[in-house]
Amino acid sequence: MIFKKEKILLEYTLEKCSNCKKDNKRKYQDNDLLFSKCGTCSSCDGELFIERIFSEEVS
Ligand SMILES: [Zn+2]
Numbered sequence: 482m483i484f485k486k487e488k489i490l491l492e493y494t495l496e497k498c499s500n501c502k503k504d505n506k507r508k509y510q511d512n513d514l515l516f517s518k519c520g521t522c523s524s525c526d527g528e529l530f531i532e533r534i535f536s537e538e539v540s
Contacts, residue, residue, distance in 0.1 A: 489539040496520070500527025509534060 492509035496519055503524055513519070513531055520529040 490536045491539050492534065492536045494519075494531055495533040495535070496529045497532035498522035498525065498527045498529055501525045504532060505529075509536075 493506055494509045494513045495504055495506050497504040500522060501524060503522060513534060515531055515534055517531055518528055519531050521527065522529055
């Protein structure tokens with residue numbers, strides 16, 4: 482019997498503040514769009530933009 486190990490990919494979104502450059506990695510959400518505004522920074526109230534969307538393999 483052949484057992485296939487499935488790879489699980491988790492998608493992440495990296496948010497970055499345009500003001501203080503602080504970034505935050507979080508789970509990807511369906512309506513996330515690259516380089517779009519996604520909120521306000523928790524430390525300086527600047528605008529948060531989506532810097533990167535990527536996926537990581539989970540073993
Ligand atoms: Zn900030």
